[in-house]
Amino acid sequence: MHPEIVKYNENQGANLKAVCDVLAEEIDSNLPEAESRIWHAHPVWFLDGNPTVGYSRQKPGIRLMFWSGADFEEAGLNVVGRKFKDASVFFNEALEIERNDLRRWLRKSREIQWDYRNIASRKGRLERLK
DSSP states (O other), X not given: OOHHHHHHHHTSOHXXXXXXXXXXXXXXXXXXXXXXXXETTEEEEEETTEEEEEEEEETTEEEEEETTGGGGOOTTSBOOOSSSOOEEEEESSGGGOOXXXXXXXXXXXXXXXXXXXXXXXXXXXXOBOO
16 A cells, blocks of 8 residues: 555544545555555545546545546446546445445446546546546
């Protein structure tokens, strides 16, 4: 696990740290080719420079977000807007994480990707990569 992500996780309360640790371990083991780092103050994993999955602490808990998750067609992921293709879910305890669901979402995050890396040069327009 990236040292900055370890530090981020350690700065959460006990229950939320456990959530972050499970998420980071699962993401690292299921996307071993991904580069991970703190990006915009939160842990994010990138495939070929494209942000794919990350998590952040918010009022409702730890938000796990998939940048292209709106196209995963998964009932467990919430899609809020349609301008971007993200979808997310909140966790407050590690036991809430259904590892089989998480692993399926991580597989889909590799297979279904929109090009966020070049969104600025395309003036906010997204293009499908996979």
